[in-house]
Amino acid sequence: MSDLPQFHDAIAAATETLRSLSSLEARMVDAADLIEQCLRAGNKLLVCGNGGSAADAAHFATELVVRFAKDRRAYPAICLAGDGGLLTAAGNDYGFDEIFARQVAAVGVPGDVLICLTTSGKSRNVERALEEAKAH
Template sequence: MDFKKTIKAHEEAVVRLKQECIPVIEQMAETCRQALQNGHKILLCGNGGSAADSQHIAAEFVGRFVKERQGLPAIAFTTDTSILTAVGNDYGYDEVFRRQVEALGREGDVLIGISTSGNSGNVVKAFQQAQKQGVKTIAFTGMKESKMSELADLTLRVPAPVTARVQECHIMVGHMICEYIDGDY
C-alpha cells in the first residue's frame, strides 16, 4: 500500500474540484441558504457511505458546524429504520426515499441526493417525486453523466474516477455548504 500515492490522488481530485466545480458549489450553497432563510428544510438521502454522508451533513445543520447558532431544519432519510424497513418491505427498496419525500417534502425545500454513480434507483425516484412537489434537487455524483444529473436542478459531478476520492470530495463540499450557511446565523 502506497499511502503517498493515495494522498496524491486525493489532492488531485481536490484540485480538479477547485478548478471545475466552484460555480456549482456556490449555487448549491446559495440554494440551501435561501431555502433555510425562507423557512424551508434540507432533506438528504443516499446509500452506504453516501447514507453516512447524508446523516453527517444533516447533523451539522441540526447541531452546529463551527459556530454556535440555532439548529437548522435538516432530515436524513437514512436514519429511521422503521420507515426504511416498513416501506422497503411493503413497497420495495426503490421506494424508501421517494415515500419520505412524498410525506415530508414541501415546495421550497431542498433535497440533496448523494450517489457516486448517480444512478441509485431509490435516489432517482426521490428526485422524481421532489420535482412533482416543487422540492429543489441537488445531486452529489461522480464524474459521469447519470440519471440524477439529468433530473437535478443542480449537480456536483466530482471530477475523479475512483469512488473513494468522489466520496471524500462529497463530504468536503457538504462541509463547505454548512460553512457558507453558518455565516448567516
Template sequence: MSIFEKAIHDATATIESLRPLQSVHEQAAEVVGRCLLSGHKLLVCGNGGSAADAADFATEFACRFVSDRRPYPALNLAACGSLLTAIGNDYGYDEVFARQVRAFGQRDDVFVAISTSGNSKSIISAIAAANIAGLHTIALLGRDGGRARGLAQMELIVPTDITARIQEAHKFLLHTLCEIVEARFILPKQEAR
C-alpha cells in the same frame, strides 16, 4: 509508489478536479442558505457510505457546524430503520426515499441526493419525487453521473472512478457548502438581531 502514497496522490488530484464545480457549488450554497432562512428544510439521502455523508450533512445544520447558533431543520432520510424497512417491505427499496420526500417535502424545501455511482434506483426515484413536489434538487454524484445525471437542478459530479476518492470529495463539497452557508447566510442574520 506505496498504497498510502498513491491514495494521497489520487485524493489530491480528485480534490483539484473539483475546481470547475465552484459556480454550481456557490449556487447550491445560495439555495440552501435561502431555504433555511425562509423557514424551509433540507431533506438529504444516500445509500451506504453516502447515507453516512447525508447524516453528517444534516447534523451540521440541525445541531451546528462550527459556530454556536440556532438549529435549522435538516432531515437524513436514511435515519429511521422502521420507516425504511416498512417502505422497503410494502413498496420496494426503490421507493425508500421517494416516499419520504412525498411525506415530508414541501415546495421550496431543498432535497440533496448523494450517490457515488448515480445509478441507485432509490436515489433516481427520490430526485424525481422531489422535482414533482417543487423542491430544489441538488445531486452529488461520481464517475460520469450515471443514470441520475441531468435529473437534479444542480449537480456536483466528482469525475473519478475510485469510490473512496468520490466519497472523500463529496465530504469536502458538503463541508464547504456548510462553511459558505454559515458565513454568508446564517451568521450575518444572527449578528443583525
C-alpha cells in the same frame, strides 16, 4: 506484501480530487445560495444516500441541526436514510427503490431542497427521490 503502493495511489487520487474542486466552484456557490434561500424562507433540507453516502447525509444533516464551527440557531434538515424502521417498512411494502421517495412525499413541501449524495449516480432509490421532489 505491502499495501504502501495502494496507500500512495489513494493519496494521489484524493489530492487530484481536491485540486479539481476549483472547477466546481460556481456550482458549489449556486448550491449554497439555493440552500440559503431555502432556509431563509423557512423551508427544510432533505438529504439522502446509500451506504457511505447515507453516513455522509446523516453527518451533513446533523451539522445543520446541531452546530458546525460555532453556536448558531438550528437549521431544519432531515436525513432520509436515518430511520431503520422506516427504511425497512418502506422497503418491504413498496420496494427498496421507493424508500426515499416515500419520505419525500410524506414530508417534502414546495420550497424544500433535496440533496442526494451518491458515488455511482445510478441508485434507483435516489433517482426516485429526485422524481418525487420534482413532482411537488
